[in-house]
Amino acid sequence: DGYTEPGNNQQRFCLGQLSNVSRNNTVEKTRKHIGRGVKISFEENQVYIECLGDSAVFIQSRNSNKEHSFHPTTVVKIQSGVKFKIFCFKLFREILMEQVHLGYEAVFDLTKHCMIRMSFVKGWGADYHRQDVTSTPCWVEMSINGPLQMLDQCLAFMGSSKNPITSVS
Numbered sequence: 001d002g003y004t005e006p007g008n009n010q011q012r013f014c015l016g017q018l019s020n021v022s023r024n025n026t027v028e029k030t031r032k033h034i035g036r037g038v039k040i041s042f043e044e045n046q047v048y049i050e051c052l053g054d055s056a057v058f059i060q061s062r063n064s065n066k067e068h069s070f071h072p073t074t075v076v077k078i079q080s081g082v083k084f085k086i087f088c089f090k091l092f093r094e095i096l097m098e099q100v101h102l103g104y105e106a107v108f109d110l111t112k113h114c115m116i117r118m119s120f121v122k123g124w125g126a127d128y129h130r131q132d133v134t135s136t137p138c139w140v141e142m143s144i145n146g147p148l149q150m151l152d153q154c155l156a157f158m159g160s161s162k163n164p165i166t167s168v169s
Contacts, residue, residue, distance in 0.1 A: 026137045027137045027138055029137075030120060030121045030122060030137040030138045031120075031137075031138055033053070033054070033055045033120070033121045034053050034055065034120045034121065034138065035052070035053030035054050035055065036052035036053045037052055037053055037120075038050060038051055038052060038053070038057055038118070039052055040142075045088070045089040045090060046085050046087065046088050046089065047085070047086050047087035047088075047116075047144065048083050048084065048085050048086065049078065049083070049084055049086050049118070050081075050082070050083040050084075051078045051079060051080050051081065051082055052080070053080060053120075054080050055080070055120065055121045056077050056078060056079050056080065056121070056123075057077075057078050057118055057119065057120055057121075058075050058076070058077055058078070058118065058119045058120075058122075058123040058124065058125075058136075059075065059076050059078055059084065059086055059116065059117070059118050060073065060074070060075045060076075060116070060117040060118075060125070060133065061076075061086045061087060061116045061117075062112050062113045062115075063086070063087045063088060063091060063092055063095075063113045063114075063144075064076070064084075064085060064086050064087065064088075066091065066095065066113075067085070067088055067091055072112075073125065073126075074125070074126075075123060075124055075125035075126075075127075075128075077123060086116050087116065087144050087147075089146070089147065092110075092113060092114075092147050092150075093150075095110065095113065096110060096147075096150065096151070096154065100154065100158070103158075103162075104155065104158050104159075104160070104161040104162070105161060105163065107151065107154055107155055107158065108151070108155060108161070110147075110151055111148065111151060113147070114143060114144045114145075114147045114148045114151070115141055115142070115143055115144075116141070116142040116143075116144065117133045117139065117140075117141050117142075118133075118139060118140050118141075118142065119133055119136040119138065119139040120136075120137075120138045120139070121137070121138065122136045122137055122138075123136070124136050
């Protein structure tokens, strides 16, 4: 089934559950190469991704990039059979404590650290002609909810911003 068959497994998220009447042939071909996809696991306050399919996946994680001293927007290629840490809660708490002293906007900006972008089969970024994940045929964005809740609590405690944050700020 190319592992896009939704089935009833509650531990599995399948792209086959997502419909799109505008899906083109390139997307369909890409989805067929996903194969067994990825496994996302939470172990000892860290989030890992393991590429189970034959084709690589591409990950953008500001948290992981910080840990590896990469540029914040670096996209990492994860080959088949490789398990890679994409989020470390301890590092996030350390960064949060540093940013609190810089003010509301600095803490709010950490929401970017809680979002993980992943594309299947095709990459994007500085080394590719596709500059944004949305230019790849098949991608997802994941939210790491625990740290987002920490940010909400911290921001509520800090009060409102001196510079109102809007959708165009």
